[in-house]
Amino acid sequence: xxxxxxxxxxxxxxxxxxxxxxxxxxxxxxxxxxxxxxxxxxxxxxxxxxxxxxxxxxxxxxxxxxxxxxxxxxxxxxxxxxxxxxxxxxxxxxxxxxxxxxxxxxxxxxxxxxxxxxxxxxxxxxxxxxxxxxxxxxxxxxxxxxxxxxxxxxxxxxxxxxxxxxxxxxxxxxxxxxxxxxxxxxxxxxxxxxxxxxxxxxxxxxxxxxxxxxxxxxxxxxxxxxxxxxxxxxxxxxxxxxxxxxxxxxxxxxxxxxxxxxxxxxxxxxxxxxxxxxxxxxxxxxxxxxxxxxxxxxxxxxxxxxxxxxxxxxxxxxxxxxxxxxxxxxxxxxxxxxxxxxxxxxxxxxxxxxxxxxxxxxxxxxxxxxxxxxxxxxxxxxxxxxxxxxxxxxxxxxxxxxxxxxxxxxxxxxxxxxxxxxxxxxx
Numbered sequence: 559x560x561x562x563x564x565x566x567x568x569x570x571x572x573x574x575x576x577x578x579x580x581x582x583x584x585x586x587x588x589x590x591x592x593x594x595x596x597x598x599x600x601x602x603x604x605x606x607x608x609x610x611x612x613x614x615x616x617x618x619x620x621x622x623x624x625x626x627x628x629x630x631x632x633x634x635x636x637x638x639x640x641x642x643x644x645x646x647x648x649x650x651x652x653x654x655x656x657x658x659x660x661x662x663x664x665x666x667x668x669x670x671x672x673x674x675x676x677x678x679x680x681x682x683x684x685x686x687x688x689x690x691x692x693x694x695x696x697x698x699x700x701x702x703x704x705x706x707x708x709x710x711x712x713x714x715x716x717x718x719x720x721x722x723x724x725x726x727x728x729x730x731x732x733x734x735x736x737x738x739x740x741x742x743x744x745x746x747x748x749x750x751x752x753x754x755x756x757x758x759x760x761x762x763x764x765x766x767x768x769x770x771x772x773x774x775x776x777x778x779x780x781x782x783x784x785x786x787x788x789x790x791x792x793x794x795x796x797x798x799x800x801x802x803x804x805x806x807x808x809x810x811x812x813x814x815x816x817x818x819x820x821x822x823x824x825x826x827x828x829x830x831x832x833x834x835x836x837x838x839x840x841x842x843x844x845x846x847x848x849x850x851x852x853x854x855x856x857x858x859x860x861x862x863x864x865x866x867x868x869x870x871x872x873x874x875x876x877x878x879x880x881x882x883x884x885x886x887x888x889x890x891x892x893x894x895x896x897x898x899x900x901x902x903x904x905x906x907x908x909x910x911x912x913x914x915x916x917x918x919x920x921x922x923x924x925x926x927x928x929x930x931x932x933x934x935x936x937x938x939x940x941x942x943x944x945x946x947x948x949x950x951x952x953x954x955x956x957x958x959x960x961x962x963x964x965x966x967x968x969x970x971x972x973x974x975x976x977x978x979x980x981x982x983x984x985x
Contacts, residue, residue, distance in 0.1 A: 621692045622704030626711050628659050633670055647683065647786060648674035652718065655703075668703055669719070673712035683786030684712040690762060690785045698751030700773055700783040716783065720776040724832075725769035729841060738879035739918035740778050741836040742888070746913040747780030748772050752829060753906035755788075756822045763789045763820055767828035768809045768842070769835055789820060808842035808853070813900055823900035829909065830895025834858055837888060839873030855896055862893040884916050 632653035633640050642650045649672050656665040673684055684705075691702035706713040721727070724744060727736050736744070748767075755762040766787040773783045811827035814820055831842050834854055840847075842854045851857045861867040868889055869882070891912050897903050904912070 621688070621702055622715070624704045624706045624713070624715060626706055626708045626713070629653070629670055629706055629713055629715070632659055632668070636672065642669060647784075648672045653715075655715075666703070667718035669716045671714045671716070681712060684714065686788055687714055687785045690788050694755070694758065694762070696751060696754045697779070698747045698754065698781050700781045719773035719781065719783075721774035721778060723770050724772040724774060724780065727774065728769060728835060728839060735839070735873070735875040736836075738876045738884075741876075742884075742913065742916050742918065743778060744772065744774065744780045745833055745836055745888075746910065746917065748782065748832065749829060749906055749909045749913055751780070751782040752825055753910050755782075756825070756906050760790055761822060763822055764825050764828075765789055765820065766806065766809075767825055767832060768806050769832055772832070808855075811900065812898060821900060822906070823903045826895050826903040826906060826909070827897075827900075829906070830892050830903075831855060833888070833892045833895065837873065837885075837892060838871050839875060859893065859896050862889045862896075887912065887916060 630636065632655055633651040636649075636651055640651045640653070642652050644650070651670045651672065653668045653670045654665070655663050655668055657663055673681070687702065688705050691699065692705075695701070700719065701717040702714065703717060704715040706715075727733055752764060752767065755764055764782065764785070764787075766784060767782070771782060771784045773781050775781065809828045809831050811824040814824045814827075831854070834840075835842060838854065838858060840854050840858075844852055844854070858871050861871050869885055872880075872885060872889075891904075891909065895903055895909065
């Protein structure tokens with residue numbers, strides 16, 4: 559391809575122009591999917607004011623066609639100390655756009671992703687990101703600010719996410735453990751992002767839902783990133799999309815891995831894995847653990863349906879931050895999302911309805927997590943985790959209406975999270 563990205567200074571790319579880019583694209587194939595992440599995008603040296611950044615990000619409603627020179631300018635010629643992370647696509651750099659880059663641009667920190675010309679993930683995935691993120695806008699999707707397509711250079715420019723990836727917050731030993739309230743808030747935000755994609759006019763299957771692709775802003779709002787593997791969903795009488803199996807081991811739905819048949823319920827399974835990671839503080843696959851515990855789903859899912867083992871698997875760092883009933887509801891949701899039968903999994907819209915009442919609530923229960931076993935023994939299971947025999951659909955009917963009034967926060971931290979919501983709430 560020639561120079562398809564250089565534009566006049568005020569140029570932006572519209573939806574129609576995105577389609578023109580797609581039609582003139584190079585037939586480059588991506589052979590396989592690596593485990594990718596933008597790594598930790600948080601950086602204490604971030605310039606300017608957070609409030610200004612949030613306000614200015616909202617002003618960018620179009621996708622800007624940047625020149626390569628402009629992106630070299632904002633990343634100081636892609637200096638090594640500006641690197642935020644590296645993945646299968648290439649390297650991600652921090653940058654800052656303002657009027658010094660182009661007249662009329664509002665000041666905004668950004669993340670610039672550069673396609674590795676020698677990498678396995680190429681032009682087609684770059685185009686997929688431009689196509690989907692160039693047209694879809696939602697508070698729980700990372701905003702695509704712009705792109706560059708000059709000669710064989712392919713770059714993407716995103717809003718900068720100050721707190722980086724969920725993966726780093728959950729699994730980096732040096733970080734402070736996320737509170738229960740913050741984890742439930744992140745789960746809800748990510749679920750809303752998936753529900754939006756699934757309910758779009760032309761449904762979108764994300765296909766790569768995992769903790770490294772969930773980025774967090776300064777308020778811990780979750781946003782889905784990295785749409786290189788997204789696919790348009792089935793339409794009309796179609797029941798699935800047949801596609802080459804791609805994704806990340808440990809997150810992909812079993813029926814998709816076996817058949818290549820992709821549906822929205824494939825994303826629901828992946829969401830169940832991430833929810834399980836949030837609940838347990840464990841990675842989806844961890845080769846450092848004993849053989850029977852290396853696969854998180856295989857180890858934890860049977861316990862989600864066992865009232866005596868349920869809270870034994872929850873991250874011990876969350877002690878006393880949640881009620882038994884809230885934990886039961888969250889674990890029950892994970893249990894159904896991880897069903898081997900795709901039709902038994904809930905819709906993402908039902909997942910959202912299930913998670914909304916769990917936002918920093920003790921769910922009307924009087925028990926704290928450490929008292930579960932003694933409580934069950936004393937009451938003969940009066941507060942049992944009742945799931946057996948209930949169909950796996952219509953999650954809001956099963957969970958959403960069971961939250962009692964007057965619920966309050968169990969966290970020792972009155973704000974419920976390190977930088978999370980300012981106050982507890984129950985809907």
